[in-house]
Amino acid sequence: MLQKNERIIIVEKFKTSMNSLISSTWLRRPQVFLVGTVLLFTAFCALPNPSLAKSKPKPRAVPSKIQSMQQSHQKWIQINLSKQRLIAWKGNKPVYAIVISSGKKSTPTRRGTFAVQYKAVTTRMKGTDYDVPDVPYVMFYNANYAIHGAYWHRRFGTPVSHGCTNLAVNHAKWLFKWASVGTPVIIN
Numbered sequence: 117m118l119q120k121n122e123r124i125i126i127v128e129k130f131k132t133s134m135n136s137l138i139s140s141t142w143l144r145r146p147q148v149f150l151v152g153t154v155l156l157f158t159a160f161c162a163l164p165n166p167s168l169a170k171s172k173p174k175p176r177a178v179p180s181k182i183q184s185m186q187q188s189h190q191k192w193i194q195i196n197l198s199k200q201r202l203i204a205w206k207g208n209k210p211v212y213a214i215v216i217s218s219g220k221k222s223t224p225t226r227r228g229t230f231a232v233q234y235k236a237v238t239t240r241m242k243g244t245d246y247d248v249p250d251v252p253y254v255m256f257y258n259a260n261y262a263i264h265g266a267y268w269h270r271r272f273g274t275p276v277s278h279g280c281t282n283l284a285v286n287h288a289k290w291l292f293k294w295a296s297v298g299t300p301v302i303i304n
Contacts, residue, residue, distance in 0.1 A: 178304045181229045185300060192300040193232075193263070193291070195281055197225060200273045202263070202281065204294060212290060215272040217282040225279050230257040230301045235292065243278055252285055253292035257301040264288055 185192045186208040194203045197218050204212040219225035234256045241248045241264075252265035263281040265288030272284060281303075283291065 178227065178229060178302060181300070181302055182304070185302065190300070191295060192302065193295060195225070195263075195301065195303040197227065197275075197303065200275070202283065202291075204291060212287075212294070214283060214287045214291075217266065217269070217272050217277055218275045219277050219279040220275045223278040225275075225277070225281060225303060226258060226261055227303050228258075230261075230303070232257050232295055232297050232299045232301060235295075235297060237292075241280075246278060253283075253288035255292060255295060255299075263291065263301070 182194065185205065189207045192205050194205060195201075195216065195218070196203070200216055200218060202214050202216045203210050232255045236254045236256075238250045238252050239254050241251045241254075248268060252267065254262050254264040256262045261279055263283065265285035266277075266282035267285055269276060269282070270284075272282070276282070
């Protein structure tokens with residue numbers, strides 16, 4: 117059942133009233149019923165899901181994932197936000213460690229367990245207050261969050277990004293070649 121605020125959003129979005137959405141013509145005319153159902157479903161899917169927005173990784177999820185990765189022989193990436201460090205691991209052996217720049221306070225890097233979903237040698241990154249062309253060695257791990265090279269600053273060790281994990285370009289290149297799609301990324 118839709119909550120009151122969700123019904124209001126649907127009514128405003130389609131510039132109609134609830135009575136007209138629920139009118140009996142829906143039952144008399146199947147095409148109208150189908151179009152109305154599609155509109156209602158589309159609006160419902162477009163509504164923000166507050167349970168997702170509030171979801172945070174469980175405190176024990178990250179440490180237990182780290183422990184399980186260290187017991188494997190699998191490649192994985194750990195990003196330690198408090199130390200501003202990234203470590204590339206193979207099982208319990210660190211193979212590469214570098215200083216990073218994570219998200220600043222107003223645009224923090226998300227904590228949790230993820231996996232590399234998509235890789236791009238270069239891409240353009242745009243936001244409300246930035247537009248950076250040719251961002252090198254990009255590995256997306258959660259929607260628009262990525263690990264990538266940053267040629268526009270040298271403030272590694274300090275959180276300055278819009279949520280991504282910035283690396284010096286040479287380090288980003290090494291990591292890009294080492295990791296594959298599916299490589300776990302653990303951020304704590």
